[in-house]
Amino acid sequence: MKAVWASMAMAILLAAAAPVTASAKAVTVERIKVHGAALEGNLEGESPDRDVVVYLPPGYAADKARRYPVVYALHGYGLTADGFAGLLQTPRTAESAFAAGAPGMIVVLPDTQTLHNGSMYSSSVTTGDWEGFLTRDLVAYVDAHYRTLPDRRSRGLAGHSMGGYGVARIGMKYPETFGALYIMSPCCLSAREAPPAETAAVVEGVTTREAAARLDFLPRATFAVAAAWSPNPKKPPFYVDLPTSNGVEDRSVLARWAANAPLSMLDQYVFNLRRYQAIAIDVGDRDGLRVDAAALHERMEAFGVRNTFEIYSGDHGSAVASRFQSNVLPFFGRVLHSDGQ
Structure with missing residues (x-):
């Protein structure tokens, strides 16, 4: 990846x-x-x-x-x-x-x-x-x-x-x-994989829009994919479901991402x-x-x-x-x- x-x-x-x-x-x-x-x-x-x-x-x-x-x-x-x-x-x-x-x-x-x-x-x-x-x-x-x-x-x-x-x-x-x-x-x-552990930790630690806009390429791209393919209107401030929680893969989120992969579609x-x-x-x-x-x-x-x-x-x-x-x-x-x- x-x-x-x-x-x-x-x-x-x-x-x-x-x-x-x-x-x-x-x-x-x-x-x-x-x-x-x-x-x-x-x-x-x-x-x-x-x-x-x-x-x-x-x-x-x-x-x-x-x-x-x-x-x-x-x-x-x-x-x-x-x-x-x-x-x-x-x-x-x-x-x-x-x-x-x-x-x-x-x-x-x-x-x-x-x-x-x-x-x-x-x-x-x-x-x-x-x-x-x-x-x-x-x-x-x-x-x-x-x-x-x-x-x-x-x-x-x-x-x-x-x-x-x-x-x-x-x-x-x-x-x-x-x-x-x-x-x-x-x-x-x-189908996308979950990001590497160090990237997942960075993504999970972001709490403000300002901090999100300063992220390096891979963490920021992870947010972009989540915003597009695993939105959640009940989770401000980013309104997304992330692919990991406390470092553990969320397979249901990854399944939602996979559903947006053209090779799957x-x-x-x-x-x-x-x-x-x-x-x-x-x-x-x-x-x-x-x-x-x-x-x-x-x-x-x-x-x-x-x-x-x-x-x-x-x-x-x-x-x-x-x-x-x-x-x-x-x-x-x-x-x-x-x-x-």
Whole structure:
């Protein structure tokens, strides 16, 4: 488990550079706020008004009649939308992808940062209904305020690390919203273990929100997972059930966590996954998450869910930007329905 969390931590520190095509035309960058009705009333006090970065393709302002497909890209644990933009090296990588021939599309980066550094893209009374925010509130806002093609066949969902987990999770449950998925170096695909004893002791000893916000990576990630997957409205101030009590594993909590692991969930969502126009999975050959990513591919294959899988040269964060430019955006350009199709 330490290796898995270490891979995720690395992505926070890395911002991979990608080549920029000299003839690239500029995209338009807009930073907006989107209100999420689905997030209202969450026990953790997360704001329902979320920062969102929107990239409009070259020519968007000039051709008022043209509509575009949309790619929603989900950031990893510990990042914000702007932090993810840094990791992806947008807008430069998007400009280069379009200059190299990828069809124009709108790219949307929502910010799902929380008290414990990440929403896990899950629905919880503690953190809020992040699934509802993404699939209803955000999509509806983007469709209402931009010239989109408001159809599942023209919407893609991509994400890296925790965002890759979010793509797998949301993709399984909402095929009526999205038409294609790109899962990059996904975390948390298999059932979680309880944290090591020293980490469990630190987590159990935290009593204030201020102290929780100062935790190191692994204890803070433990709180994030508990807030998403084992909420408890009767346990302030964090409203969670922890995976240990006085250092002893609570198997009922770990079972709740396991129920949120895509490798456990997949059997129940095979028919949903078969509806997608295309699914892609990739991971680096030096990424601690590569075994689970391969298992996701193999399980999909076993159930007749079409997908492509690639292991590339790199670790958890070293090739994210270059692959976003050369693989992710061209993938959606090929499989999403564009204006006139």
